[in-house]
Amino acid sequence: MTKPDVCVVGLGYIGLPTAAIFAHKGKQVHGVDVSPRTVAAVNSGKVPFVEPDLGGFVERAVSNGTLTASTEPVPASTYIIAVPTPFHDDHSADLSYIEAATRAVSRHLTGGELLILESTSPPGATQHMADVVAQERPDLAHAGIKFAHCPERVLPGRVMVELVENDRIVGGITPEAAEEARELYRVFCEGEILLTDATTAEMAKLVENSFRDVNIAFANELSIISDKLGIDVWELIELANHHPRVNILQPGPGVGGHCIAVDPWFIVAAAPDEARLIRTAREVNDSKPRYLMERIRAASEGTNEPTVAMLGLAFKPNIDDLRESPALQIVHDYAEAHPQSRVLAVEPHVEELPAKLAGLSNVRLTPTDEAIDAADVVVVLVDHDAFKAIPAHRVAEKQVVDSKGLWR
Ligand SMILES: NC(=O)c1ccc[n+]([C@@H]2O[C@H](COP(=O)([O-])OP(=O)(O)OC[C@H]3O[C@@H](n4cnc5c(N)ncnc54)[C@H](O)[C@@H]3O)[C@@H](O)[C@H]2O)c1
Structure with a gap:
């Protein structure tokens, strides 16, 4: 050779x-x-x-x-x-x-x-x-x-x-x-290929992903504050973004994938006393699945053995990638903690239940329409295009927990 x-x-x-x-x-x-x-x-x-x-x-x-x-x-x-x-x-x-x-x-x-x-x-x-x-x-x-x-x-x-x-x-x-x-x-x-020293280059990559994480955490925190104050976070962000120098990102069920949810921790580990905002942003984003679990629990209160349709398992829209997905975590943790609930997992981008859910007898991979028809509670976890096409009247009679603002 x-x-x-x-x-x-x-x-x-x-x-x-x-x-x-x-x-x-x-x-x-x-x-x-x-x-x-x-x-x-x-x-x-x-x-x-x-x-x-x-x-x-x-x-x-x-x-x-x-x-x-x-x-x-x-x-x-x-x-x-x-x-x-x-x-x-x-x-x-x-x-x-x-x-x-x-x-x-x-x-x-x-x-x-x-x-x-x-x-x-x-x-x-x-x-x-x-x-x-x-x-x-x-x-x-x-x-x-x-x-x-x-x-x-x-x-x-x-x-x-x-x-x-x-x-x-x-x-x-x-x-x-x-x-x-x-x-x-x-x-x-x-x-362009921009030259610097090795440590600055290492930090540049981590900082890019931390920038995204901190800004998503801000949106996620706003969504929790808005729920408490009884206002619509989507409208709030849309209005605030009319300011010429404001661009708030969209909230969601947490942060997934193997970059944004991981890389900021390297900065925290390198400077634990100084990286206070970066650490807090990670904690805010990591706590969002638990917060949504509480919302789902509250929405199904009063219903014996509720059927819950969970729309989306991927870590972001229109892909089949489930790595570190907060949606997958929510479906898993909710189903495990509520064995009396029937959990209908809807993910048009996969053909079978991922291994993490396969062992749970109360979870079934279900087509979108069938899941919505059967559900007492409809939970939006990912804003796939396929879900955006669902008209609001389809869920008008249901309890809805919508982490992506599909039907507002
Ligand atoms: N995937 C992305 O979108 C992305 C984007 C930017 C940066 N990164 C970074 O790039 C790096 C690689 O990520 P990836 O997504 O390609 O990972 P990956 O898991 O797809 O690939 C890594 C490969 O390395 C192999 N490997 C492990 N140890 C090895 C060894 N000692 N010798 C030879 N091969 C070995 C594994 O078998 C695997 O095939 C990570 O640090 C990741 O954070 C990934």
């Missing part, structure tokens, strides 16, 4: 599109994943998850020999690490995946390579990666190995477009590392 230009470690939602686009632009790319299933899929030109347009890129790159894959890294000029960064119970980042990937790469270094961390990371993670290499390979202390962080801000579902069009931030442990990383991303990135 010719020595690849780029070795991408971690072939998930971020790593595989990145590997494929470099290959598309003529770089020789080798992808690495600990999952033999993922490696086998990639080597046969397939994508083991859903992402529009990615399949064509992978298939072409594999068939013309510019993309190969294996479970172990190989010698290369540049390594890009795109492995998961979950958090521990205390909300600090779990760096063990980055450490394992860095150790695996270290064995193949000879000097002069560029190592880029793409995983969303707490401040200091890129330096930590450099420290791991220094520990593993003291023989290369003066061999000019460079380290940079290049966070990713693509939107799932539009990754192949946004990889090319989005601006990017590149932070180097040294300015030379940042420059070299910029040259590399220039190959496919048509947006």
Whole structure:
């Protein structure tokens, strides 16, 4: 095998599109994943998850020999690490995946390579990666190995477009590392590539997601205050947003997905005494499912063995992604706490109940109309387009708990 230009470690939602686009632009790319299933899929030109347009890129790159894959890294000029960064119970980042990937790469270094961390990371993670290499390979202390962080801000579902069009931030442990990383991303990135130091780049990604989280928390807090004061939060926000410099976001059942609900904790863990607003925003958003549970309980009071239609399980509209979904959590927690209730879960984007609900005998995946007809209480958890099309008169006789303001 010719020595690849780029070795991408971690072939998930971020790593595989990145590997494929470099290959598309003529770089020789080798992808690495600990999952033999993922490696086998990639080597046969397939994508083991859903992402529009990615399949064509992978298939072409594999068939013309510019993309190969294996479970172990190989010698290369540049390594890009795109492995998961979950958090521990205390909300600090779990760096063990980055450490394992860095150790695996270290064995193949000879000097002069560029190592880029793409995983969303707490401040200091890129330096930590450099420290791991220094520990593993003291023989290369003066061999000019460079380290940079290049966070990713693509939107799932539009990754192949946004990889090319989005601006990017590149932070180097040294300015030379940042420059070299910029040259590399220039190959496919048509947006601006902005250089900084590694810690600022790490924080920039976390701050972007915290900005969203804090602003959603403000809307969620307004919805709870409005319920208490007996006013319509949707009207309130619409009116306030007529101010030329006000743009309040929309409230909902909480915050889900694996970015906005996770990344702010890395800032809190790094500066626990200082990140007061960021921590509170996380707590406000995380408490919203419990608040809605109370509202559902109150709405079904007086009905023996109530039937509750729960509209939506996904973490945001018009997708099938249930990761960290507050809607899924609400359906699960309510059904578990109320075994006498019949819970009709409605999710047009999935074909079977997710594992988290499958064990609950009082939950059934139900088509929208059937669920509404049978329900005493109708709960809106996700504003899928399919639900927006339901006219208000369909629920006029029902108790309604509407976390998305569909029928106001
Ligand atoms: N998915 C997104 O929309 C998104 C957006 C921005 C940033 N990120 C960040 O990018 C990083 C990767 O996320 P993702 O969504 O691609 O995750 P993912 O779970 O889809 O993919 C990660 C891959 O890494 C592999 N892996 C784990 N340990 C490994 C190791 N030691 N060596 C080789 N492979 C290993 C896993 O098998 C998996 O295939 C995370 O830090 C995430 O926060 C993700």
